[in-house]
Amino acid sequence: MKHGGDLTEALARHGGEPADWLDLSTGINPWPWTIPHPIPDSAWTRLPSRADEDGLLLAARKAYGVPDDAGIVAAAGTQTLIQWIPYLAGAGAVAIVTPTYGEHSAAWRTGGREIIAVNDLSALPERAVHAVIVNPNNPDGHAADGRALRDVAERLDRRGGWLVIDEAFADVDPGISAAGMSADLPILVLRSFGKFYGLAGIRLGFVIGRRDIVERIAAALGPWPVSGPALHVGAAALRDRSWADAMRVKLARQSGRLDHVLTAAGLHLVGGTMLFRLAFHPDALRLHAELARRHIWCRSFDWAREWLRFGLASDDGLNRLASAFRSIG
């Protein structure tokens, strides 16, 4: 299982219909922003216009606190941006703060780059021209210090490099964002729309950064990188500040309840964000298999066999999880 959120393998091994499964394998908000129906026909039939794109970017600027003198561009998911950046960054090796979301190193490897795994940005080696950090980190939720991020960006700037900060899970803790530093430093902030808004299928993400860098990325993406429905839904959702405020409260409450279920079952919390929790169990892989037999799908890790990651669930889902734990014993 390479990623969360894909039940294809779970269904093949353990049967059942997708609707039978309690999918806790993702960090996607299970309470999506409600799409206003109907989406106008023109969003499907016409090529997105510049006016549509401008409307989305304006909403994103406000939601993400983008300085006026920084650039922002939208793409069909931040994964698309993760794929492009290694092809557009200047020559040189990249340091990636690990362990983290695996697609950063996969993309730099596909792009033919040397990758240096580091445990902390303070351990940045001299030969690293670029660096990547996920903040807060997936899966452990670790938050980097803002001052340290600025120092690293200044060092990389002198090397002609970029600091990529993947803020896929920063919506739950907006104060963490480095967007405010991105106008003057070679910081590229990635913001995922689908996780916090619970609409991962829509494929929408953003990169925020120095205007010259963002323009280079925009040129590589070319025209019409985002679908009409994503432009329409994304702009409306990003303008809905009261939903976002209320959702942060709800996620805080449900992640607390999830913690309670996990610790009651004898797991130890390692970390996480308000969209997923990381827990330790000495026999985590057996637990993963037993849960799967009960059609509950959480996330295990090849490289950390005593960790399991759990996404959030409704109270019903949490009750089901708790009783599954009790039946496993």
Added chain:
Amino acid sequence: MKHGGDLTEALARHGGEPADWLDLSTGINPWPWTIPHPIPDSAWTRLPSRADEDGLLLAARKAYGVPDDAGIVAAAGTQTLIQWIPYLAGAGAVAIVTPTYGEHSAAWRTGGREIIAVNDLSALPERAVHAVIVNPNNPDGHAADGRALRDVAERLDRRGGWLVIDEAFADVDPGISAAGMSADLPILVLRSFGKFYGLAGIRLGFVIGRRDIVERIAAALGPWPVSGPALHVGAAALRDRSWADAMRVKLARQSGRLDHVLTAAGLHLVGGTMLFRLAFHPDALRLHAELARRHIWCRSFDWAREWLRFGLASDDGLNRLASAFRSIG
């Protein structure tokens, strides 16, 4: 006006609401395939699964006549593929058969490649490692000879190069497709979903080619390149063969009626496909401006000031166009 289909500029110059305009500036079918409502919530909320993607690709293989031993990958519009190809092709110059859709040369230029404009594939210079042809061509509708395409692909193969064949408008004339030759030769066939199916906002396109090349492109695109709604709608539409057969008949009829309106107004047909017609008029730019004043938007060309391109319209739209021509005199 760089592209058809974006009324932003037309509205800024000539006012009106988008709904007031008769937009003939695109080659997008104005009779879209009907989206089955509702699209399942999971298409919006979940990350697309491998099973979803496999379903789309199977439907595309059948619709486009892809040989079993050729590869196919989906992207968020063929434009995305046009953007990536210059970054993934081996070193060397590209010959582009011109005049044609401008985004091919724009993308190879952004990718830092030398571009050699040629009028015909038979004029392929020795130093061209790669070649691009739009078939049938946009805007003139010119169809390349299949035997000539194979010869060029064989020559480029010996140079380690690729032949990109953009079949954005091939749905109206499936016999033209080079997909059947793509398993053994370095031919990359681009297929656009949105034009023929009238759903350009959905962002869906395909590249068909030799498995090793397609796998390289898929690795660059990364996971989840296509949205959940596009996977859902695309698979269903591509399986609907009776709609496609009936639509070809309808497009043939309406393009014939459009020809009649254009020639009655004193324009001379230069070419086109069943999704757009290219016409000559000695005073084409004045005609373009007069039509725009009447909120009819067609496509003019910086580099061919006596040409106008017209997309298809309903009978009502054709009557409006005909009476506009009469009032211009």
